[in-house]
Amino acid sequence: MDTAQFISKSSIKSIEKASFTWQTPSNIALVKYWGKSNPQIPKNASISFTLNNCHTITTIDFQRKSNADRVSETGKLVDFDLFFEGKRKEEFKPKIAEFFTRIQEYCPFVFGYKMTIHSENSFPHSSGIASSASGLSAIAMCLMSLEFKLNSELSQEFINKKASFLARLGSGSASRSIEGPLVVWGKHSEIEGSSDLFGVPFPYKIHSVFNKYQDVILLVDKGEKQVSSTVGHNLMHNHPYAETRFKQANENVTKLSKILQNGNLKAFVNLVESEALTLHAMMLTSNPYFILMKPNTLEIINKIWEYRLENNSNICFTLDAGANVHVLFPEEEKENVCQFIENQLAKYCQKNHYICDTVSFGATKL
Incomplete structure (x- = not known):
């Protein structure tokens, strides 16, 4: 290098x-x-x-x-x-x-x-x-x-x-x-x-459906994580499923690259949610094992699945190394999804707190 x-x-x-x-x-x-x-x-x-x-x-x-x-x-x-x-x-x-x-x-x-x-x-x-x-x-x-x-x-x-x-x-x-x-x-x-x-x-070239894609971050837990990301990364060194995971992730990059270009939102939803759950599966199966999701994380995930099925929506979730849920959806669904979040998901957040965000273009000098 x-x-x-x-x-x-x-x-x-x-x-x-x-x-x-x-x-x-x-x-x-x-x-x-x-x-x-x-x-x-x-x-x-x-x-x-x-x-x-x-x-x-x-x-x-x-x-x-x-x-x-x-x-x-x-x-x-x-x-x-x-x-x-x-x-x-x-x-x-x-x-x-x-x-x-x-x-x-x-x-x-x-x-x-x-x-x-x-x-x-x-x-x-x-x-x-x-x-x-x-x-x-x-x-x-x-x-x-x-x-x-x-x-x-x-x-x-x-x-x-x-x-x-x-x-x-x-x-x-x-x-x-x-x-x-x-x-x-x-x-x-x-x-x-x-x-x-x-x-x-x-x-x-990115498909136009991903322009102004929305991300609402549901703040399930604003506290310090019980296990830092650094510790979590280190636990992959002797993880029994590590090599399979690395191979899977690189294959998913290939798949996602095509999805980002062709705009197949159903495939996007499936891949993104699978990636989020796989990340946390690595935590559950490391030694020592740990859980960063909270009960309300799972409540939110199930509510998102129900909403998507009932409304033929392209809403999906992803997770970082923590309990909070990132709710992803195309801009055209913004009004309906934001109403769903306010009415049904906000109650699972600390003090009903969530952040409405969107994709953007990086660093800005002030």
Whole structure:
């Protein structure tokens, strides 16, 4: 794998201070990845919808250090303060520090700056809406804004590719939050340009039925997950069904690629729901085993199945690594499905809370 292309070139420019703000979205995988090897390499390819309303806004203020304080030696810790939703968050710093350690070869210029990071989510943290995806991709875009200031010869295509590459080193799914509306991450023989190192926009013409596709996230449980995604991924190393699962996922990428192009919604519903249940089946059959779904998750799934049958609807669900349910449906069904959600599904959410979202196009500089 060619990672040398992402090593920063030396720059003659010197910038004393700068500030950048990016809004980057979460994403919801349609074909899931569950299981990885170091450094953050997926065991199978995945495809996701890029969301719009579920996003992180991050500002990084860069202040260049004095010569005496400047640090660039390998292994030194980067200097940063972190504030999440207005409060200093020391407990979040180890993960971000590890991220900076992983990217030091590719962004050595970062070690010459003191950084102050301010971040906020439009959705509850650690509740199965891929907050690490939007959070790490936002940091990556801020770093690439600084690199562009230092080297204005960088193309936008390269900036997006490297941002995805960097974000992946912090959170695998973050590689899919730079662009949209559909992103593929993981090398796949039938997806042109796909790579284990970064996400790429789905390279083929998407059927119009998937334009403005809707995703209503039902917040069944806003609390911290009992088992982190990192722990769950690691349990795939000795999982009895791991290799079969990786093969199945890659076959489903092939199937979904065709569905996204031909617009077969019945096939879309079947594949997406199967992928969601298979993800959680991997959790149920790992050792130690665990369950992230809640009783209300299952209530919602059964209600969706009933509604689809009674109304000949193309509504379906998917799940991330958590209890919350993503309700997916084409825009033409929006009025009826939203009424169904309000009347019959909202009661299964904490405080009747749900988020109406739609697919979108990725990171936005503010």
